[in-house]
Structure formats: structure tokens, C-alpha cells
Amino acid sequence: MKPKLAASGLKSAAITALLTLLAGCTAPMADQGEVITMWRPITSDAEQTYIQENFVDAYNATNPVNPVEVSYRDWNTAAQLQQASVAAGEGPDIIYTAGPSNALAYIQAGQLLPLNKYAEEFGWNDKIQPWALETGYSEANLYLIPETYETMLMLYSPETFEANGWSVASNRSDFDTFVQQSQDAGMTAIATGNKSWAPTTEHLLSVVLNNVAGPEAVYEALSGNKSWTDPEFVDAITTMKGWFDSKAMGGGSEMYFSTTVEELYNSIATDTASTYWTGSWAFNNVGEYFPEDGQGKSWDWSLVPPLSDRVSEPPVSIGIGRTIAVNAATKNPDGAAAYINWLIQNPKAQLAKTAAIGVAPMPLMFDAADFPADIDPRVASLYQTIADAKTIGYLTWTFWPPKSNRYLYEEMDKVIVGDLSVEDYLAGLDALFAQELAEGLVPPRPNPSN
Amino acid sequence: MQKKQIRIGWFYLLPLLTVNGVVVFLPAVSNVFLSFTSWSGLGQPKWIGIDNYIRLLQDDVVHQAILRNLVWTLIFLIVPMGLALFGAYLVLRAPAAGTFFRLVFFTPYIVSTVVSASVWSFLYSPTLGLSPLLFGAGADTPNLLGNGDTALYAVALANIWQWWGFLMMVFFAAMQSVNPSLYEAAELDGAGAFRKLISVTLPAIRPTIMFLALMTVIWSFLIFDYIFIMTGGGPAGKTEVLGTLLYKSAFWSREAGYAASIGVLMGLISLFVVGIYLSLRKRLKWEI
Numbered sequence: 001m002k003p004k005l006a007a008s009g010l011k012s013a014a015i016t017a018l019l020t021l022l023a024g025c026t027a028p029m030a031d032q033g034e035v036i037t038m039w040r041p042i043t044s045d046a047e048q049t050y051i052q053e054n055f056v057d058a059y060n061a062t063n064p065v066n067p068v069e070v071s072y073r074d075w076n077t078a079a080q081l082q083q084a085s086v087a088a089g090e091g092p093d094i095i096y097t098a099g100p101s102n103a104l105a106y107i108q109a110g111q112l113l114p115l116n117k118y119a120e121e122f123g124w125n126d127k128i129q130p131w132a133l134e135t136g137y138s139e140a141n142l143y144l145i146p147e148t149y150e151t152m153l154m155l156y157s158p159e160t161f162e163a164n165g166w167s168v169a170s171n172r173s174d175f176d177t178f179v180q181q182s183q184d185a186g187m188t189a190i191a192t193g194n195k196s197w198a199p200t201t202e203h204l205l206s207v208v209l210n211n212v213a214g215p216e217a218v219y220e221a222l223s224g225n226k227s228w229t230d231p232e233f234v235d236a237i238t239t240m241k242g243w244f245d246s247k248a249m250g251g252g253s254e255m256y257f258s259t260t261v262e263e264l265y266n267s268i269a270t271d272t273a274s275t276y277w278t279g280s281w282a283f284n285n286v287g288e289y290f291p292e293d294g295q296g297k298s299w300d301w302s303l304v305p306p307l308s309d310r311v312s313e314p315p316v317s318i319g320i321g322r323t324i325a326v327n328a329a330t331k332n333p334d335g336a337a338a339y340i341n342w343l344i345q346n347p348k349a350q351l352a353k354t355a356a357i358g359v360a361p362m363p364l365m366f367d368a369a370d371f372p373a374d375i376d377p378r379v380a381s382l383y384q385t386i387a388d389a390k391t392i393g394y395l396t397w398t399f400w401p402p403k404s405n406r407y408l409y410e411e412m413d414k415v416i417v418g419d420l421s422v423e424d425y426l427a428g429l430d431a432l433f434a435q436e437l438a439e440g441l442v443p444p445r446p447n448p449s450n
Numbered sequence: 451m452q453k454k455q456i457r458i459g460w461f462y463l464l465p466l467l468t469v470n471g472v473v474v475f476l477p478a479v480s481n482v483f484l485s486f487t488s489w490s491g492l493g494q495p496k497w498i499g500i501d502n503y504i505r506l507l508q509d510d511v512v513h514q515a516i517l518r519n520l521v522w523t524l525i526f527l528i529v530p531m532g533l534a535l536f537g538a539y540l541v542l543r544a545p546a547a548g549t550f551f552r553l554v555f556f557t558p559y560i561v562s563t564v565v566s567a568s569v570w571s572f573l574y575s576p577t578l579g580l581s582p583l584l585f586g587a588g589a590d591t592p593n594l595l596g597n598g599d600t601a602l603y604a605v606a607l608a609n610i611w612q613w614w615g616f617l618m619m620v621f622f623a624a625m626q627s628v629n630p631s632l633y634e635a636a637e638l639d640g641a642g643a644f645r646k647l648i649s650v651t652l653p654a655i656r657p658t659i660m661f662l663a664l665m666t667v668i669w670s671f672l673i674f675d676y677i678f679i680m681t682g683g684g685p686a687g688k689t690e691v692l693g694t695l696l697y698k699s700a701f702w703s704r705e706a707g708y709a710a711s712i713g714v715l716m717g718l719i720s721l722f723v724v725g726i727y728l729s730l731r732k733r734l735k736w737e738i
Contacts, residue, residue, distance in 0.1 A: 079701065080701050083491050083492065083701065084491075086492060087491055087492050087493075105490040105491065105492050105493075105704045106492055108490065108492075108493065109490060109492035109493025109494070110493055111492055111493065194684070195571075195595075198682040198683070198684060253596070253685065253686075254576075254593040254596035254597050254685075255576065255593065255596060256596070256685075257595065257596040257601075257681075257684050257685035257686075258574070258575060258576055258593050258595045258596035258685075259577070260575075263575075263577055263578070402703060402704050403703050403705075406698075406702050406703050410687065413684060413685065413686035413687065414686045414687065416686065417598055417685060417686040417688075419686060
């Protein structure tokens with residue numbers, strides 16, 4: 001009986017070894033570099049379907065030698081899975097990151113391939129907006145290609161504004177009046193909430209730093225020529241804290257920490273809030289809450305007005321939402337670069353995507369003829385506004401180094417609830433930023449005068 | 451012959467030992483190594499000695515997180531354990547309705563954590579949940595997850611709702627195995643229901659209680675899912691525990707080396723708890 005058992009065990013081991021061997025036989029397929037792999041974070045089924053049909057399938061139809069194979073990942077876990085895989089020397093050929101600040105660790109670890117020769121060969125400098133391309137450089141090497149770009153904006157319902165006799169404020173005084181009138185009307189003046197996305201505080205900080213302290217001050221501080229404890233920044237943070245205390249922003253701290261994105265859109269549609277401070281990514285979903293059936297309200301957007309005398313016109317705060325890069329461990333860098341180049345050479349496809357599903361396009365050098373006829377004029381006008389911007393601002397998740405960026409929103413939450421003073425918050429930021437600046441971790445930034 | 455049997459035994463154990471070695475032992479050892487390095491999670495780790503541990507000792511956020519883990523442990527040692535013991539005893543005494551109640555109490559345990567946490571988040575919503583129904587909509591509506599003083603307890607309540615039914619089932623099974631003659635003897639001595647629970651049932655199922663208490667302490671220091679889903683460690687870090695802190699350090703701040711040292715700390719705490727249990731067992735001569 002026992003020898004029989006032993007024989008059975010050996011047989012199992014032999015089968016296991018055979019299966020392992022067979023599994024190994026399939027591995028070289030990917031290693032030969034014939035298929036270019038990507039893991040793409042997605043936020044909706046519609047996005048996945050659109051990307052697969054209009055980008056992946058469309059590319060593969062004309063490039064059968066190095067077809068692209070995309071594995072769609074949940075937005076919340078894609079970055080972690082990819083980090084673990086790349087750290088193990090594996091991972092997809094084309095690497096996604098949530099912006100230049102997030103990608104720095106990959107660059108520093110030598111996990112990304114410099115793309116200078118492809119940029120030169122394919123003329124990417126003439127195709128991508130200069131400020132956006134600049135964020136992809138580290139020590140003269142181009143590693144990151146911006147895949148989406150975004151800005152902060154103020155979403156509102158024109159019908160609500162008209163019914164209350166409001167117009168979009170153009171300065172701090174007008175805005176303060178608007179805030180008071182909103183509250184008098186029983187509405188939250190600045191709807192926002194971080195229940196769905198914990199770092200939402202960085203969206204608000206991006207607005208107040210640029211619109212209260214001013215893009216020039218932010219640029220100088222990011223360049224290490226100015227302290228984060230200077231009065232402009234104290235003013236910016238104090239302003240934000242004041243709005244939370246008066247419940248003008250997010251309905252106060254308790255509501256802020258428990259309000260979801262869905263509730264925020266609804267608050268504009270149902271007149272419980274007069275504006276919703278969000279980003280251009282709002283275009284992905286806003287239509288769901290404002291059906292164009294002629295029955296309900298409509299939506300529109302505006303830039304947040306200048307909020308201090310230091311700022312003369314509304315700054316267009318810009319940033320990169322996602323970047324793509326080539327894995328240094330790829331067996332087929334030319335194939336990966338070819339797909340990226342195909343994306344860059346197709347501005348019409350980028351804007352068609354934005355028109356169809358609201359997802360931001362690559363920051364390419366668009367001209368009027370690139371915009372599809374069916375694009376929502378409100379969406380088109382946003383990207384035109386960014387292109388025409390005379391003064392740009394800086395979104396924190398693109399231009400701040402990683403630790404400072406996390407400090408910005410996590411510690412600001414403590415300021416909001418009163419656990420940390422504005423002065424201590426900024427002193428902590430100043431110390432941490434100085435450390436990361438010395439380590440060369442601050443991403444490159446364009447001049448505010450664009 | 452006996453040696454051959456031992457060899458065969460080891461042969462059959464080999465796959466399991468290999469798997470354990472690869473997925474438990476090696477990662478554990480590499481985690482300890484990484485805790486002595488500065489590592490972003492990508493590229494080569496840089497050896498920095500005990501710097502991460504010095505930072506752990508000085509990091510107020512870590513101290514606060516440990517404190518919350520302790521509060522969580524205390525809550526879970528008292529509330530669900532107490533509820534489960536009491537519930538199991540009642541179910542045992544009502545055989546007719548027992549099956550129904552066991553099913554009702556155990557059902558939450560088979561619900562996915564993500565679903566359960568999401569439903570509870572909705573219930574706690576100050577605009578859509580139970581609060582506006584019970585207390586009316588408005589600025590004064592209780593906002594349990596938005597308030598730093600109540601958020602941790604609100605999350606704990608959600609987790610208890612799912613967890614206590616499982617404990618009850620385990621206690622119920624243990625109570626069923628208590629020798630009926632002990633109850634008969636107690637009755638002859640004039641013991642009532644409460645006295646029988648205290649003097650017969652609880653001592654008889656003490657090994658089960660101790661084991662679940664031990665596991666409760668260990669699990670409480672590993673808590674991550676409910677807190678991450680329901681509050682993300684907020685508001686303003688008021689529900690941050692070691693598990694969420696480790697995750698954020700590794701993936702948000704890209705301080706995987708520091709995150710590894712938090713992981714080692716969590717492991718040491720678990721070992722400490724197991725050590726206390728083993729020491730108590732030896733001193734009090736428990737069989738389990």
C-alpha cells in the first residue's frame with residue numbers, strides 16, 4: 001500500500017513538472033516582443049469599449065507585426081499592481097502612471113527607457129504642447145509622454161445662476177458676495193467632497209494656491225526661490241480654511257469628508273449647491289446628471305476667478321493626469337514607441353475620444369480642424385481656453401514631488417478640522433519640499449506666462 | 451521501515467512546505483531585510499540600517515495608529531465576543547427558533563466585505579442614509595463617518611455587524627459539545643440559567659474563547675479593508691491604523707522600506723500577543 005502511495009506521489013510530481021514545462025513553452029511568445037502589452041486603468045465600461053475599438057483594434061488592423069494587447073485594470077488598484085510587477089523585473093511594455101510626480105520613482109529606479117531618439121525621429125516636439133512635453137523630462141532625457149491633460153474648473157447650472165441673478169464672479173470681492181448670497185439662499189457655495197477620492201483636497205489646494213497666492217509665487221516656490229511660509233501662501237491656506245469654517249466650502253468639514261462625487265453632481269442639478277469645484281475629468285460623467293431632455297437643468301463651466309489682488313486674470317491651472325512610458329525591460333522598444341507615436345500622430349482620434357466619452361485627450365498641438373463636429377461646445381471651449389491661456393497655474397499632482405504632494409492634502413485635512421495651524425502646516429511643507437528639492441525630485445515646470 | 455515512513459511523510463509535505471517557503475517565509479525574510487533599507491518600491495534598495503525603526507519610534511502618526519489599533523482591539527474583544535457568547539447561549543436554549551436565528555446572524559459573514567462596507571457607508575450618509583430619515587435633513591444631521599470623534603466607532607460597528615455572527619456560530623458549536631451531565635449536576639445544586647452559563651458553559655468552552663480572543667487581537671492589528679473602504683483613514687487621519695498607514699507609505703509616498711518596517715512592527719505585535727498567550731497557557735496549565 002505504501003509503495004503504491006509513493007508511486008502515486010511521484011506520478012503527481014511528474015505531471016506537475018510536465019505542466020510546468022508546457023506552461024514554460026508558452027512564455028517565449030511574449031518575450032519575443034511580437035505583442036506590445038499595456039495595462040490600462042479605466043473608470044468605466046464605456047471607456048474600455050471605446051479604447052479597445054477605436055485605439056487598440058484600429059492600431060492592430062494596420063500594424064499586425066507588433067499588435068498591442070491591452071489588459072484593462074480597475075482604476076483603484078492598477079498602479080499598485082503595475083508597481084509590484086515592474087519591481088519584479090516584469091510588467092507591461094508600455095507603463096501608465098498617474099502623472100509626472102507619480103512617475104519619478106520609475107525614472108529614478110531606471111525602469112523607464114529614454115525616448116529622446118524616438119522624439120527626434122518622429123518629431124514629437126512639434127506635435128505635443130511644449131509645457132506638457134517638458135514635464136516628461138528628467139536630466140535631459142525624455143521618459144514620459146503625457147496621455148491626458150487637465151485643469152480645475154467650476155461647474156454650475158446656468159439656470160440656477162439666472163434664477164438668482166448671479167453671474168460668474170471676476171474678482172475676490174464679487175466672489176465673496178456670491179458666496180454670501182449662495183449661503184443666504186440655502187446653497188453650498190463651493191460643493192466638494194472627498195468621500196470618493198481621498199486626495200480631493202489637492203484639487204482645492206491647486207485652486208487656492210494659484211488663484212490666491214498666484215502662479216508667479218507658486219512657480220518661484222517650486223523653483224526653490226521662495227518659501228512656502230511666505231504671506232501669499234498663508235493667505236491661500238487661510239482662505240480655504242475660512243471657507244470650510246463658514247461651511248461655504250463642502251458644507252463644512254464633516255460634510256466634506258462624507259460626500260461622494262455622485263452627490264456633488266446632484267447638488268448642482270438639484271440646487272443644493274451653486275458651484276462644484278472639480279477638474280476637467282468631470283466631463284466623463286456630468287452628462288448623466290444633466291440629461292438633455294429639455295426637462296431639467298443644464299450645466300456649464302467656468303474657470304475659478306482670481307481670488308486676490310496678486311492675480312489679475314483667472315489662471316488656467318494645468319497638469320498631466322496620466323503619462324505613458326516604455327518599460328526599460330521591454331524586449332521590443334521600437335514596437336512600443338511605434339504605438340505611442342501612432343497616438344501622437346492622431347490628434348483627431350484624441351479629440352474624437354473626448355467627444356465620445358469625455359476622457360481628456362493627449363495634450364497635442366490641435367488646430368480647429370481637429371475638433372470633431374459632434375464635440376460638445378462646452379468641452380471644446382475648455383481645451384481651447386487651455387490652448388489660449390496667457391497665464392498658467394500648477395496642479396499639485398503634476399508639479400509637486402511625491403512626499404510633498406501627499407503631505408499637501410493629508411496634512412491640509414488636519415488644518416481643515418482644526419488639528420493643525422496654517423503656519424505649522426506650511427512650515428512642515430517647506431521643510432519637506434526643501435528636502436525633496438535637494439534630492440532632485442521636483443518635476444520640471446513651465447513658466448507661468450506660458 | 452519507520453525511517454522509510456518518515457521519508458514518505460516528508461515527501462508528501464514537500465509541496466506544502468515549498469509553497470509556504472515561497473509565499474510566506476521568503477517574503478517575510480525579504481520584508482525584514484527591506485525594513486533596513488530606503489526603497490521606493492522600484493529599483494535597488496539602499497541599506498540605511500535602523501533609520502526606519504528610529505523614525506517609527508519618533509513618528510507621531512505611527513503612535514496614533516497603534517493607539518487606534520488598541521482601541522479597535524478592545525472594542526472587538528468586548529462587543530462582538532460578548533454579543534456572540536450571549537447570542538450562542540440564547541440560540542442554544544431555544545432549539546426551535548435556533549436554526550432560523552443562526553441563519554440570520556451568520557448571513558452577514560458571507561457577504562463580501564466590499565459590499566458590506568459600501569452599504570454601511572451609504573447608511574451613514576448624512577444626505578442619503580439613515581441619519582436624514584431618523585433625524586431630518588440639514589446641517590445638524592449626525593454625520594458619523596465625517597466626524598473624527600465618531601468615525602472609528604462607526605466603522606467598527608459595521609465590521610462587528612458582519613463579524614459577530616461567525617463568532618456566535620463557533621461558540622454555539624463549542625457549547626453544544628459541553629457534557630450535559632454538567633448541567634444536570636448544576637441543576638441538582640440549584641443553579642439557575644445565569645449560574646449555569648457562568649459556572650458551567652463558560653469554563654467548559656474556555657479554550658474556544660481563548661483561541662478566538664487571541665485571533666481577535668491579531669486580526670485587530672491587521673485591520674485594513676473596512677477602514678480603507680469606508681474612510682480611507684480619514685477624516686484627517688482620525689481612523690488611520692497600522693494597516694492603512696503601511697499601504698499609503700508603500701504606494702502613495704513610495705516609501706516601501708518604511709512600509710516594511712511598519713509591517714515588521716505589526717508582526718512583532720502579533721508575536722508578542724502569541725507569546726503572552728503561550729505564557730499564560732503554561733502558567734495556568736491550560737490544555738489549549
